[in-house]
Amino acid sequence: MAWTMRNSKFRHVFGKPLKRDQCYDNIRISRSSWEAPYCAVNPKYVAVITDSAGGGSFLVLPLSKVGKVERDGPLVCGHKAAVLDIAWCPHNDDIIASASEDCTVKVWQIPEGGLTENLTESIVDLYAHQKRVGSVVWHPSAMNILVSGGSDNKLFVWNVGTGEPLIEIGLPDLPLCISFNYNGSKLAATCKDKKLRVINPRTGEFLQETSCHPGAKPARCVYLKNGIILTTGFSKMSERQYAIWDEKNLEEPIQIDGIDKSNGVMFPFYDPDTEMVYLIGKGDTIIRYYEIVKGDNGPELFYLALxxxxxxxxxxxxMPKRGLNVNQCEIARIYKLHNSGLCEVIPFTVPRRSDLFQEDLYPDTAADVPAISAEEWWVDRKDADPVLISLKGGYAPSKKEAFKVVRKSNVLDKMPSRASVGATPASANNEAAAATPALPPLPQKTLDFLKDGFDPEKLVKDLKSLQDIVKKQDKRIQQLENRLAKVEQHTDEEDVHGDENC
Structure with missing residues (x-):
C-alpha cells in the first residue's frame, strides 16, 4: 500500500515512553483469551484486569502510585469468575463498570485516594444476561446509561441509577465490539457473524447492517463524528485491514485499506477533538496513528506515522483528553501492557517551541459532567452532545457529591450541577428537577375519600360490626359442619347393617 504524504500539524507527532520507574511494574495481567484491551485509564486512576484463581479481579492504582506493585496489594475482586472488560464512567472518575464470565455487570466506586484493602462490595449489580458478559460501554453524554453485550447474543441498555435494564436488544450472533456515536443516539456493533450493524439503542431497531470484514478473527468498531464508522478486521487472506463507513449507507465502504499480514486483533482508539485514530494490534510492537480528513469521496483516513x-x-x-499535560503539547497517552507484567506509559507529543497554550492542538473537549439525565434520554427521547470545556490553564475536575448508599439500586441517581462548566443557576435547577423521579398519582377512590373526609368513631363502629358478623358466620359454619358429620355417621351405620343382612 502506498502512503500519501500531506501537510498536517500532526505529521511529526512522536511517542516517547517514560522510564521504568515512572511506569507500573509487577502486575499479574489477565491470561484470558477474550479479545479485550484489559486496561482502562482516566485522569485519576489506571485499572488493569488481573489473573486470579477462584474468581475475577482487577487492579486500580492512582496515577501517581508508580513503581513496583505489591504482589498481595488490594484488588477489586467481587466477581465469581474472570473479568473480561472494564470501563470508567466518563462523568465520574471514581466510578468503573466491569463485565465478567459470571454473567453479571458490576459498578464500583473507588474510594478517594485509591484502594487500601480489597474491594468486594459493588454499589450496583446488574443482572439480566444468561451467559458471560464481554463488553461494557458508557453513554458519552447521558448520566448513568450503560450498554453491555454478552454471549447470550444480547445487548442490554441499563439505567445504572436504578439498577434496571431499559431495553433488551437481541442480535443474530455474539457481539464482539459496541460503540456509541458522538451524542449517544445510535450504537454500532460488530458481531461474530462478520456483520456491522447500526442500532437505535432506545428501540433496538436495526437501522443499517452490512458484511464488514470477511476474516474469521474478531472485527472491532468505533463511531467517529458526523455519522462515520471505522472498523478493523481481517480479509479472507488473513490480511489486517481497516474500513470507513457511512452510517446512512453501509452497502459499500467509503474507504478500505490493508495494513499487514500479522494475526493480532487491531484495536482502534479515536480522539474526536483532533480527529486522530490510533490503531494498536495485540501482540504487535507497533502503534500506528492516522488523521481523518475530507477527501474527494468523503472522509478518508490518512496515515501519519508510527x-x-x-x-x-x-x-x-x-487516556481521555482531560488527563493530558497540555503544557508539553501532549495530544495522547497510551498505557501499554507487557507480557512481563509492566504497564508502560507512552506520551505522544507535537514538537512546538513555544511554551504557551496551543489552541489549535486543544479544541474544547468533553467535560466530566453529563449533558442530560437518564430520564431525559430515555423518557423524553432527548439527545445532546457532550458538555465541552477548555483545557487552557489545565483541567480542574468538577465537584462531585459524596455517594450515600441508601439503596443499592439507587445510589447514582443524583444529577450533578453543571455550574462549574458554565451552566446558569436556572439551568442547573432545571436539571436537578428533571433528575428527580416523579411519584405515581394516587387512585381516584383514594382522592375522593380524602376529599370527603371521614368520622373516626363511625369507622370504629363499622369495624366492630364486621367483627360481630364474622363471629356469627364462624358459629353458623361450625353448626353446619357438626350436622354434616352426624349425617355421614348415620349413613355409614346403615351401610354396615345392610352388609350384615346380606
Missing amino acids: YQAADPQRGMGF
Whole structure:
C-alpha cells in the first residue's frame, strides 16, 4: 500500500515512553483469551484486569502510585469468575463498570485516594444476561446509561441509577465490539457473524447492517463524528485491514485499506477533538496513528506515522483528553501492557517551541459532567452532545457529591450541577428537577375519600360490626359442619347393617 504524504500539524507527532520507574511494574495481567484491551485509564486512576484463581479481579492504582506493585496489594475482586472488560464512567472518575464470565455487570466506586484493602462490595449489580458478559460501554453524554453485550447474543441498555435494564436488544450472533456515536443516539456493533450493524439503542431497531470484514478473527468498531464508522478486521487472506463507513449507507465502504499480514486483533482508539485514530494490534510492537480528513469521496483516513518498540503489547489503555499535560503539547497517552507484567506509559507529543497554550492542538473537549439525565434520554427521547470545556490553564475536575448508599439500586441517581462548566443557576435547577423521579398519582377512590373526609368513631363502629358478623358466620359454619358429620355417621351405620343382612 502506498502512503500519501500531506501537510498536517500532526505529521511529526512522536511517542516517547517514560522510564521504568515512572511506569507500573509487577502486575499479574489477565491470561484470558477474550479479545479485550484489559486496561482502562482516566485522569485519576489506571485499572488493569488481573489473573486470579477462584474468581475475577482487577487492579486500580492512582496515577501517581508508580513503581513496583505489591504482589498481595488490594484488588477489586467481587466477581465469581474472570473479568473480561472494564470501563470508567466518563462523568465520574471514581466510578468503573466491569463485565465478567459470571454473567453479571458490576459498578464500583473507588474510594478517594485509591484502594487500601480489597474491594468486594459493588454499589450496583446488574443482572439480566444468561451467559458471560464481554463488553461494557458508557453513554458519552447521558448520566448513568450503560450498554453491555454478552454471549447470550444480547445487548442490554441499563439505567445504572436504578439498577434496571431499559431495553433488551437481541442480535443474530455474539457481539464482539459496541460503540456509541458522538451524542449517544445510535450504537454500532460488530458481531461474530462478520456483520456491522447500526442500532437505535432506545428501540433496538436495526437501522443499517452490512458484511464488514470477511476474516474469521474478531472485527472491532468505533463511531467517529458526523455519522462515520471505522472498523478493523481481517480479509479472507488473513490480511489486517481497516474500513470507513457511512452510517446512512453501509452497502459499500467509503474507504478500505490493508495494513499487514500479522494475526493480532487491531484495536482502534479515536480522539474526536483532533480527529486522530490510533490503531494498536495485540501482540504487535507497533502503534500506528492516522488523521481523518475530507477527501474527494468523503472522509478518508490518512496515515501519519508510527511508534515502534522492541516488546509486544498484551493490552492497552487510552487516556481521555482531560488527563493530558497540555503544557508539553501532549495530544495522547497510551498505557501499554507487557507480557512481563509492566504497564508502560507512552506520551505522544507535537514538537512546538513555544511554551504557551496551543489552541489549535486543544479544541474544547468533553467535560466530566453529563449533558442530560437518564430520564431525559430515555423518557423524553432527548439527545445532546457532550458538555465541552477548555483545557487552557489545565483541567480542574468538577465537584462531585459524596455517594450515600441508601439503596443499592439507587445510589447514582443524583444529577450533578453543571455550574462549574458554565451552566446558569436556572439551568442547573432545571436539571436537578428533571433528575428527580416523579411519584405515581394516587387512585381516584383514594382522592375522593380524602376529599370527603371521614368520622373516626363511625369507622370504629363499622369495624366492630364486621367483627360481630364474622363471629356469627364462624358459629353458623361450625353448626353446619357438626350436622354434616352426624349425617355421614348415620349413613355409614346403615351401610354396615345392610352388609350384615346380606
